[in-house]
Amino acid sequence: MNPSESEDRPAGQRSLVSYSGSKLHGMAARKYSASMDSDLLDDVERAAKDAGTTVSAFLAEAARDRVALLGLTRVVEGWELEHGPITDQELTQARDELNAAVPPESVLATSRRRPRRQA
Secondary structure (H helix, E strand, C coil), X not given: CCCCCCCCCCCCCCCCCCEECCEECCEECCCCCCCCCHHHHHHHHHHHHHHCCCHHHHHHHHHHHHHHHHHHHHHHHHHHHHHXXXXXXXXXXXXXXXXXXXXXXXXXXXXXXXXXXXX
């Protein structure tokens, strides 16, 4: 069974997955090998150490975050297909609301903008 599917869902219907420690729905973690730029790996090792975690745990968290972002991207794309592209005014309003709700030092309270798709 695909880890993102649960036994109580029809085949092919996905749900959000919760990862905990080295277990994924009761399965032991799998070992793998990955290659990356040496400078990036140095940064990852330093960041993992600063966070008090292992490189594996740090990369697993980064992968979880990336999977979540991809899911959110699909949600936004679906919304835009139904309602039209999100305008710059709507993005500014959402950013202002987020910045008002999130402490300024939070990584969420940034002014970074996602790249706009060409219409």
